[in-house]
Structure formats: C-alpha cells, structure tokens
Amino acid sequence: MEQMIQMFQKLNKLNNQTENPTSVKISEKLIYHNYTKWCKLMHVAIGGRGRLSHITVVPPPPSDPNYVQWEQRDAMVISWIIENIDGEIVNQFLDYTTAQSLWLGFERLLGYGRDELQIFDLSSKAATMKQGNDTIETYYGKLNMLWKDIDRRMPNPMTCSQDITEFNRYIQRQRLYQFLNGIHDNIDKERREILNSVPLPMVEIAYATIKREITRRRIMNGLSSLGTNPSDIGSGLATRNKAFQKSREEDDRSKLRCTHCGGSRHIRKDASRLWDTLSGGTIYRNSGPPPRHRQAGPAARPT
Incomplete structure (x- = not known):
C-alpha cells in the first residue's frame, strides 16, 4: 500500500512539472524575419502545456474570483515567450502586461505590413519553379516548403465548414497544377493521365504516382534505386x-x-566420348573406347 502511495505521489509530481514547467525553449528565437515560423513553434509549445487560452482568449476581469491564480499562470506564459525572443529586440516587448496583449503586439509589429510582400514573393517562386536538374524528391520538397510558408502567412480565411472545404480544394487544385507544370516533359503521358482523372487527385497522390513511374523507368533502364545495374x-x-x-x-x-x-x-x-588424353607428354585423340591405363612409366601408351 505504501508503495502505491509513493508511486501516485511521483506521478502527481511529474504531472505538475509537465503542466507548469519553469522554462520553455523552442528551436529558434524570435528575430525580425522568422516571425511566422517562430509563431507556429511557440503556439505549439504553449498549447502543449495547456496554456493556449492565455494568448487566444480575452483575460478575465480583476473581479473574477480566480483572477489571482490566472494572473500567476499568465505571468509564467509571458516568461516562456520572453525567453524565446532574441536579445536585440526583446526590449520592445517588455511592457506588455498580459500574454494575449504581448501576442497581439507581435502580430502588429512583425505580422501585418510584411506578409503581403512575402506572400507575393513566395507565390511567384512556387508558380515559376521547375524541376531542372533536381530529382523529383528534391523538387517536390522545395515546392512543399514554399506552400507551407504561404499557409503560415495566409491561413484559410473561411469560417463556414463547407466554405473551408471548398477553399482547401481550390488551393489543392492550384498546387497540383504548379507541381505538374514544373516536372520534366518526359513525364507528359503520366501528367495528362493525372489531369484527366475525375476527380483530380491531391498533389501528394500525384507526386507519389510520378515518383513510382520514375523509379520504374530507372529500374527498366538499368539504374536501380540501390545504384546497381539490374542486368x-x-x-x-x-x-x-x-x-x-x-x-x-x-x-x-x-x-x-x-x-x-x-x-x-x-x-x-x-x-567413347572422352576428350583428349594426355599420355607421355603427347596429346592425342582417341576415337574409340580408351584402353586400360598402364601403371608403369610416364610414357605409357595405349595397347
């Protein structure tokens, strides 16, 4: 029984440490040009600790009976955010009193006014990208990174569930066109087959189809994926x-x-089918059954 109590105490202590860590560190600190990526990483880190409401929900009024407890937790969220800001710009964000106001300050200073130009640049790169000398894996990886950057800067603006679905379909169709437009022309047959599909496949499925066809051609042409000639x-x-x-x-x-x-x-x-017989250093052909071999002398000859 005592062992069970000790085990529950350890689990409770571990849970408290997980829910209320003293510090949170992500892979990058906030600087001027990485706001979108940093925002996503920080959002995940805060949400993973159960404190996402502190940056997304309006703070409770001071008259709320749980305000003191909320204020303590909010101060902890602010400390998580501050320690993940680069030292050169951190002084600009020290005067915010709540985590939500701090989060909105990031959005006003680093989000709006910069994203439109970045979205234009990213969209132009995605629309004009070609496979060139890249492998199909590298080409698709580059496109996918551009699409993710665009999504972080320009999320789905719809609110109705049906509109959200239709908008996502539209985006998927545009990205399928971009992907197929950039691949090599020797895949034109497979490209036409994909475009003639009803309904159109998602870009991930189109990529998998093209990749399988390229791999098949490599194998048939003697270039296996392991770098060994199949022949x-x-x-x-x-x-x-x-x-x-x-x-x-x-x-x-x-x-x-x-x-x-x-x-x-x-x-x-x-x-009768025995081949040339060596006898006494001389090779001769025996057309009939071979004689019994004599055991005496190296120059033994057939009888």
Whole structure:
C-alpha cells in the first residue's frame, strides 16, 4: 500500500512539472524575419502545456474570483515567450502586461505590413519553379516548403465548414497544377493521365504516382534505386546458378566408376566420348573406347 502511495505521489509530481514547467525553449528565437515560423513553434509549445487560452482568449476581469491564480499562470506564459525572443529586440516587448496583449503586439509589429510582400514573393517562386536538374524528391520538397510558408502567412480565411472545404480544394487544385507544370516533359503521358482523372487527385497522390513511374523507368533502364545495374544482378544470379549446377553434376559423377578402364567419374558407355588424353607428354585423340591405363612409366601408351 505504501508503495502505491509513493508511486501516485511521483506521478502527481511529474504531472505538475509537465503542466507548469519553469522554462520553455523552442528551436529558434524570435528575430525580425522568422516571425511566422517562430509563431507556429511557440503556439505549439504553449498549447502543449495547456496554456493556449492565455494568448487566444480575452483575460478575465480583476473581479473574477480566480483572477489571482490566472494572473500567476499568465505571468509564467509571458516568461516562456520572453525567453524565446532574441536579445536585440526583446526590449520592445517588455511592457506588455498580459500574454494575449504581448501576442497581439507581435502580430502588429512583425505580422501585418510584411506578409503581403512575402506572400507575393513566395507565390511567384512556387508558380515559376521547375524541376531542372533536381530529382523529383528534391523538387517536390522545395515546392512543399514554399506552400507551407504561404499557409503560415495566409491561413484559410473561411469560417463556414463547407466554405473551408471548398477553399482547401481550390488551393489543392492550384498546387497540383504548379507541381505538374514544373516536372520534366518526359513525364507528359503520366501528367495528362493525372489531369484527366475525375476527380483530380491531391498533389501528394500525384507526386507519389510520378515518383513510382520514375523509379520504374530507372529500374527498366538499368539504374536501380540501390545504384546497381539490374542486368549485373541477373548475370550474377545466372553465374551462381550455373556454378551450383556444375557442382552438383560433379558430385553426382564422383561416384561413377568405369568397368572397362577402372577410371572414375564415367562409365563404359561414356568412354567413347572422352576428350583428349594426355599420355607421355603427347596429346592425342582417341576415337574409340580408351584402353586400360598402364601403371608403369610416364610414357605409357595405349595397347
């Protein structure tokens, strides 16, 4: 029983540490040009600790009976945010009294007024990007990074669930066009097949289809994904099979013995097919059954 109590106490202590950590650190500190990425990372970090309402919901009034407790938690959220701001700009954000007002301050100073130009630049790059010398994986990865940057700066503006779905379909269709427009022309057949599909596939599915076709062509053309020529693989297997078959034949003949000459590895009826026989340093062809080999002298000749 005591062990159970101790275990629950440890779990409770661990949960308190998780819900109220003294510090939160993300991979990047806020500077002028990384606001969108930093905002996303910080949003996830705060939400993962159950304090997302402190930056998204209007603070309770001071007359609220739980205001003191809320204020303590809000101060902790502010400290999480402040410690993830670069030292060169942190002084601009020290006068905010709540986490929500601080979050809105970031949005006013670093969000609006800069994003339209960035969205234009990112959209132009995505619309004109070509595969070029890149692999299909690299090309799609670059496009996907641009799309994510655009989404962070220009989220779905719809509020109705049906409108949100229709807007996402529209964006998916535009990105499918961008992806197919940039791939090499030797994939034109597969590109036309995708565009003729009803309904149009998502861009991720189109990418997977194109990637499979390119991989198939590499294999058929002798360029396997492992960098080994498939014909070499086939030749190696054929050579191993021949060697194995020859080894089995030799094992099978090792038990044979000729009743005519007393030799091994053949029988009497095969004697007429024996190849050139070496005798006394001279090679001659024996057209008939070989004679019994004499045991005396190196220059022994057939009788």
